[in-house]
Amino acid sequence: MTQPKIEVLADASTLVQRAAELVMAEAQQAIAQRDRFTIALSGGNTPKPLYEQLAEKDLPWSKVHIFWGDERYVPADHADSNAGMARKAWLDRVPLPAENIHPMATDAADPADAARTHEQHLNAFFGSKSEPGQFPQLDVVLLGIGPDGHTASLFPHTEALQVCDRSITVGNKDGQPRITFTVPMLNRARCVIFLVTGENKRTALQQIFAEQADSSQWPARLVQPQDGQLIWLLDQSAGQELTL
C-alpha cells in the first residue's frame, strides 16, 4: 500500500496552483509514455478553479480523455451536474474532441442500468474487465471529501462501500442515487489527488488520518491505491490541526 504524501498549502489559490502543476506533470508523463492521458474529475465546489486554470494550459488535447469519479443523478444541464460544471469551467473552453469526453449518463430509468452501461463503456475503452484486479487504470483520479468523510459518491454506511466486483456502482446520498467509482476502481489509479479546502473538513481529515477509525463512517479512508501515488493537497484552514 502506498504511503500518502500530504502537502499543506497556504491557501486555496496556492492549492489550485499546486494541483494544476501536478496534473500537468502527470499529463505530460502519461502522453510521453503511453501517448494518451486519462483523468477522472471530481465535482462539488473545490475543483472548479483548478478546471478554470487547466482551461488556460497548452496540452495536445486530442490525447486527453476525461472521465468522472462520480455523478449526481440529474440531467447533464442541471446546475448540480458534475460534468456540467467541468464543461463550463474547462472542457468547453479547449479544443478537446467530443469523443474524448466520457460522462456518466444519467438518463436511464434505473440508475443501476446507467452504472452498468458506463462500466461497459470503460471496459471497451480501456480493454479492461469487470473483475477485481482487471478494472480500468486511470492516470489521475481527482477526489474531494465532504465534511461527513465521503469521497466520490461513497457515503458513510452505504452499500456502495462494499462493492468489490464492479468498477462502477450506484451511490446513495440521503436516498438520492448517484453514480460512482467503487473503492477498488479508485485504488487502481496511477495517481490519486485529493483537493481539500476549508475548516469544515478538519474533523473529517482527523478521522481519515487517525491510526484507528471506522472506514464505513469515514469512507475516504478506503482510498489506498495498490501501486499508484496518493497525494493529499490541503489548504491551511483544512489542514492546520491535523496531527500525523
Ligand SMILES: O=C1O[C@H](COP(=O)(O)O)[C@@H](O)[C@H](O)[C@H]1O
Ligand atoms: O458531492 C460531492 O462532493 C464532494 C466534495 O465536494 P466539495 O464541494 O466539498 O468540494 C466531491 O468530491 C464529489 O465529486 C461531489 O459529487
